[in-house]
Amino acid sequence: MTRYFIAALLALCFVLGGYAYWTEGRLDDARKRAEEAEFANRELRTAFNEQAEAKKRSDAALSKRLRAAQAEAQKRKEEHDALKAVLDAARDWSNAPVPAGVADWLRDAPAPGGVRP
Numbered sequence: 001m002t003r004y005f006i007a008a009l010l011a012l013c014f015v016l017g018g019y020a021y022w023t024e025g026r027l028d029d030a031r032k033r034a035e036e037a038e039f040a041n042r043e044l045r046t047a048f049n050e051q052a053e054a055k056k057r058s059d060a061a062l063s064k065r066l067r068a069a070q071a072e073a074q075k076r077k078e079e080h081d082a083l084k085a086v087l088d089a090a091r092d093w094s095n096a097p098v099p100a101g102v103a104d105w106l107r108d109a110p111a112p113g114g115v116r117p
Helices: 002-094 100-108
Strands: none
Touching: none
């Protein structure tokens, strides 16, 4: 009986050893996949951070260009408003009749080149 008991124990040890060996192989595979995933994660995180920094720089540059364009537009609008005010003032002056002395002088002035019609 003892012999059977020892044989059963030996068989159980072999089965447990085989299971441990098989489990260790699976654990090694899982470790390798985890290391590969961690490496890929680091690479993706680095690429993501680089893209985020590039986007921040691009946004800052675009924001700077937008502010410059808005300032230029404001300057142009102020110039336009000033010229419009001058034009409106000139319209008031141009609607007035030409004074008689100026009209006579224009009629009596020699034409360019000294030729009179």
